[in-house]
Amino acid sequence: MEQTLLDFVLESLEASRGRWPEIAKAAGVPYHTLTKIAQRQIGNPGVRHIQQLANYFREQREAA
Numbered sequence: 001m002e003q004t005l006l007d008f009v010l011e012s013l014e015a016s017r018g019r020w021p022e023i024a025k026a027a028g029v030p031y032h033t034l035t036k037i038a039q040r041q042i043g044n045p046g047v048r049h050i051q052q053l054a055n056y057f058r059e060q061r062e063a064a
Contacts, residue, residue: 005054006045012057013038027056 003011013034016023020038024031029049037045037053 006050009050009053009057010038010040013053023053023056027052029053 013020013023020034021031023029024034027034029052033042033045033049034053036042037049
């Protein structure tokens with residue numbers, strides 16, 4: 001089964017705890033929104049924020 005974009009973002013956020021403020025800034029997502037997404041307080045987060053975070057994490061993986 002293919003991983004959804006949301007699952008990819010949630011997994012990446014979990015793996016990068018402690019760096020959320022820098023990730024929020026670099027991805028262009030408000031920190032408060034990022035924390036709510038990471039803590040699953042938003043049942044259906046907006047595509048725009050999820051895409052921005054996914055792009056950030058993909059760029060980080062490609063750079064590594």
